[in-house]
Each structure stands twice: as C-alpha cells, then as structure tokens.
Amino acid sequence: xxxxxxxxxxxxxxxxKGGFKGTLLYMKQHWQLYVIFLLPALALTIIFRYIPMGxxxxxxxxxxxxxxxxxxxxxxxxxxxxFLSSPDFMSYLANTLKLSIYGLLWGFxxxxxxxxxxxxxxxxxxxxxxxxxxxxxxxxxxxVLCGIVRILLSVTGxxxxxxxxxxxFMTMPEAFRTIYIASGIWQGxxxxxxxxxxxxxxxxxxxxxxxxxDGANIFQQIKAVEWPAIKDVVIIQFIMSxxxxxxxxxxxxxxxxxDLNMRSSEIIATYVYKKGLLDGDYGFSxxxxxxxxxxxxxxxxxxxxxxARMNEGKGL
Numbered sequence: 583x584x585x586x587x588x589x590x591x592x593x594x595x596x597x598x599k600g601g602f603k604g605t606l607l608y609m610k611q612h613w614q615l616y617v618i619f620l621l622p623a624l625a626l627t628i629i630f631r632y633i634p635m636g637x638x639x640x641x642x643x644x645x646x647x648x649x650x651x652x653x654x655x656x657x658x659x660x661x662x663x664x665f666l667s668s669p670d671f672m673s674y675l676a677n678t679l680k681l682s683i684y685g686l687l688w689g690f691x692x693x694x695x696x697x698x699x700x701x702x703x704x705x706x707x708x709x710x711x712x713x714x715x716x717x718x719x720x721x722x723x724x725x726v727l728c729g730i731v732r733i734l735l736s737v738t739g740x741x742x743x744x745x746x747x748x749x750x751f752m753t754m755p756e757a758f759r760t761i762y763i764a765s766g767i768w769q770g771x772x773x774x775x776x777x778x779x780x781x782x783x784x785x786x787x788x789x790x791x792x793x794x795x796d797g798a799n800i801f802q803q804i805k806a807v808e809w810p811a812i813k814d815v816v817i818i819q820f821i822m823s824x825x826x827x828x829x830x831x832x833x834x835x836x837x838x839x840x841d842l843n844m845r846s847s848e849i850i851a852t853y854v855y856k857k858g859l860l861d862g863d864y865g866f867s868x869x870x871x872x873x874x875x876x877x878x879x880x881x882x883x884x885x886x887x888x889x890a891r892m893n894e895g896k897g898l
Contacts (some may be wrong), residue, residue: 585716638872641865673848678849678851681762685830692771693775697778700712737750755843755845756846782811817889820853826883827881835851
C-alpha cells in the first residue's frame with residue numbers, strides 16, 4: 583500500500599550521516615514534541631521564579647495589601663535610608679557576618695576531613711554503618727534540633743549534670759554563636775561529605791599504590807593523589823558558601839533566640855521576620871531583605887574572582 587508521506591528514519595542522536603544538520607532537521611520536523619516537554623517546565627519557571635521578582639517593588643513603596651502593588655504610594659529609597667541609619671544596623675550586620683564567617687571557617691573543612699577519613703576505611707560494611715550514623719542528623723528538622731539543643735543545655739540538662747553546674751547556656755549571649763555553629767556542624771557535616779566522598783572515588787588507585795610503594799605517608803598520599811581529585815569540587819563549594827555569607831538560616835536563629843541572648847542572636851533574617859510578619863511593615867522588611875540579597879550577590883562575584891585569580895583562572 584502506498585502512502586503520501588515518506589516515513590522518517592529513526593533518530594540516531596545526531597550521529598552518522600547528516601550529523602548536527604540531521605539533528606536540527608529532526609528537531610524542526612518534530613518541534614511539537616519539544617514544545618510538549620518544555621512548556622510545563624518553562625511555565626513553572628516563569629510563574630514561580632520570574633513573576634515573583636515583581637515583588638521587589640514593595641521595597642520602594644509604603645506597601646498596603648488593600649491598595650495592592652501598583653497603587654501603594656511610592657517612597658523611593660527611604661526604607662533603605664531608614665535601615666542604614668538605624669542605631670541597630672551595625673549590630674544586626676555584625677551578628678550576621680560573625681555567624682556566617684565563623685560557621686564557614688569552622689564548618690567548611692569538617693566535611694572534607696570526614697571524606698578523607700571515610701576514604702581510608704576499606705571494609706565496606708563498617709564504612710556504610712559509619713556513613714549511616716553521620717548522615718542521620720541531616721534528616722532531623724531544624725525545630726527538633728533546636729529542641730534537642732535546648733534540652734541538652736538547660737539548667738537541669740545532661741551537660742550541666744555532667745559538669746556539676748547549673749548554668750543556663752541559652753541565656754548567655756557569648757555562648758550563642760558556639761551553640762549555633764556547633765549544632766550546625768553536627769547536623770550537616772556528614773551529609774556535606776557525600777560529594778567529597780563521591781569525588782574521591784575518582785582518585786587513581788594506581789597512583790595511590792605507587793605513592794604507597796614509594797613510601798608516602800597518609801598526608802603525602804592525600805596531597806599527591808586524593809586532593810587533586812576533589813580540588814575543583816572544594817573550590818566550587820567554597821565559592822557558593824562564601825557567596826551565601828549573609829544568608830544565615832532564619833529558623834534556627836529564631837528558635838534558639840531568647841530575650842537574654844538577643845545581643846548576639848538578633849540577625850538580619852530574624853529582624854526581617856519581625857518587621858514584616860509581626861509588625862506588618864512590609865515595605866521596610868522587603869527593603870532589608872533586598873539589601874541582604876544584593877550584598878550576597880556582590881560577595882559571590884567578588885569571591886569568585888578572587889578564587890579564580892588564585893587558582894589559575896578557574897572559578898565558577
């Protein structure tokens with residue numbers, strides 16, 4: 583039986599006769615398939631990623647939910663001026679930076695060290711059990727974690743019983759940062775080591791055996807064989823972490839906050855929450871959040887350029 587349309591040959595991924603031109607021809611002839619697959623993802627991206635960006639206008643308005651985004655009175659940069667001239671501005675900024683920078687300095691190397699240690703464990707069964715123990719804290723919610731911390735550090739908690747004291751650590755401003763950073767390391771270090779452990783699997787076993795035969799100790803093996811395998815991953819993670827210095831987790835800081843440790847625990851994120859949702863000052867809280875985001879972007883670009891210069895032009 584004759585057909586009016588010539589049957590198309592199956593697509594071979596652009597290989598063989600025609601090459602790239604064949605791929606373009608196939609895409610042109612079957613454009614409906616690509617539209618069907620790409621349209622939902624494109625629509626969701628536009629709806630949930632790009633359209634909400636219009637909310638940035640709230641930072642420049644005296645926003646009123648009844649009047650709406652377009653009818654609220656325009657105030658320009660007055661919210662930014664109000665925040666920058668606030669007597670508490672430097673305190674909030676310093677608390678945010680201290681939590682982030684200290685957390686980066688203490689918390690960033692721990693997953694890398696764990697990955698190196700796990701890579702030394704040769705028995706698969708023992709290694710899997712250790713990984714299970716290390717990964718479990720990541721699946722504890724932030725609120726539950728904060729509840730555990732409050733119980734452990736309460737006046738009648740296990741730590742005070744062990745030390746024979748009756749200190750309320752949660753009311754001490756000088757202890758807040760240590761509590762925040764230490765609990766964060768305990769919760770996320772194991773899970774953060776996954777990507778480094780995976781990268782270490784690409785390290786050459788032949789080079790490692792040759793290093794051992796040459797008499798290299800553990801540190802020399804890490805430097806010569808294992809570190810080059812994870813170097814690029816470490817750099818990317820460091821740039822991303824440094825670029826998020828201003829993005830301190832709101833939930834944890836707010837859950838560990840008390841009236842007596844406010845001097846150290848009040849950060850920009852908790853300030854935005856209180857001003858925006860509790861006080862209803864939407865325009866001002868949006869301006870503070872936008873300021874925070876702009877600082878993050880500047881830090882990300884700056885750190886990326888610094889690392890690229892130090893690493894032979896390799897950055898993000």
